[in-house]
Amino acid sequence: MERRFLRATYALTPGRDLVVQALTSRVAKQAVLQWFTYPGAGTPQPEKPLKFSYLHHQGRPLWGDGETPVAVRGGEVYHFQVVADVDRLGEDLALRLLQPPREVKIYGAPARLELAEASIEAAAPLHPGRYVTVRFKTPTLLQYPKPPRVKAPTTHTLYPQPRLLILNLIQRARAYGVEAPLSLYVYAPFDLVESTHAVRPAAVYVGPHHAVGFTGVITYRLDAPAKRARWIAQLLGLARYIGVGHSTAMGFGWVEITTQ
Incomplete structure (x- = not known):
């Protein structure tokens, strides 16, 4: 049986300019885990049931190399994805990811969070090709x-x-x-x-x-x-x-x- 994954894309709009961590997936994680919890969250696991992407702006992933701070602009839209292992979380719990609150906090500052798109997909083998x-x-x-x-x-x-x-x-x-x-x-x-x-x-x-x-x-x-x-x-x-x-x-x- 093919493993099932939920892939959810969110739109995050900070309320004001912020300097964020170079590893911007930590911003995505902060935006989600303040309202979504699951058994074993925060414990070491070889493969975690949730995976967080970097923040994306205008289609490009954002990260910092330590030379220049990573800043996000208030009022601009940033996207990120969460990939959830449906078979491990359970479908009912995984579907809660589709119900984010409209307002979250990022480094104590207000931000708007919206679900942009989502799908449940089976991890099928690649189509044959040379x-x-x-x-x-x-x-x-x-x-x-x-x-x-x-x-x-x-x-x-x-x-x-x-x-x-x-x-x-x-x-x-x-x-x-x-x-x-x-x-x-x-x-x-x-x-x-x-x-x-x-x-x-x-x-x-x-x-x-x-x-x-x-x-x-x-x-x-x-x-x-x-x-x-x-x-x-x-x-x-x-x-x-x-x-x-x-x-x-x-x-x-x-x-x-x-x-x-």
Whole structure:
């Protein structure tokens, strides 16, 4: 059975000019969690049932690299999305996301919140295609795996290597009932062959540190045998809702995936 997700888009209009956190998904989270609660909120979880996008202004995601403050203008409309795991929350609770209050507080200042659009979708596998294009819309944090008992700083790649992409999705998909074989990771460089790309480094200022990853677009040529191609299609279909990499619940690694 395909996992179901509710994707809700909200319009947020601050009542006055504000300087906000560089990680603007925290603004979206603040705007929602003051009126929506769910069991386990605030506790550490490998995959959280709610994922918050960055704020968007005129179609572009907003984040700060620590050099320039991120400011939102009073009276202007900013959009953000929340993706909810319907099967984990329960449909009745998830549908409460469609009933936001008209007024919320952002850093103590009044703001108007409206539901712009929403849909419940099943995470179907990607349609078959010779090429797969992945657009990394926000900074994506793909980590190199560390051997057991090795103490070393977390390191993120600056390029979406097929093995790291597939390994991340294999590990995280298990929380959604998808038990893809680990062998996909071994064959990934031969099954997903880089064709073209326009990928660049991207950094977000988070507390006293920078989270450094990448954004951009890449096209892979799918050269996998039929069985592995089906698994890859299922993982990439799920990635459209759960994102790619780490910290997707806070807006990192949101992607748009198409085939041709």
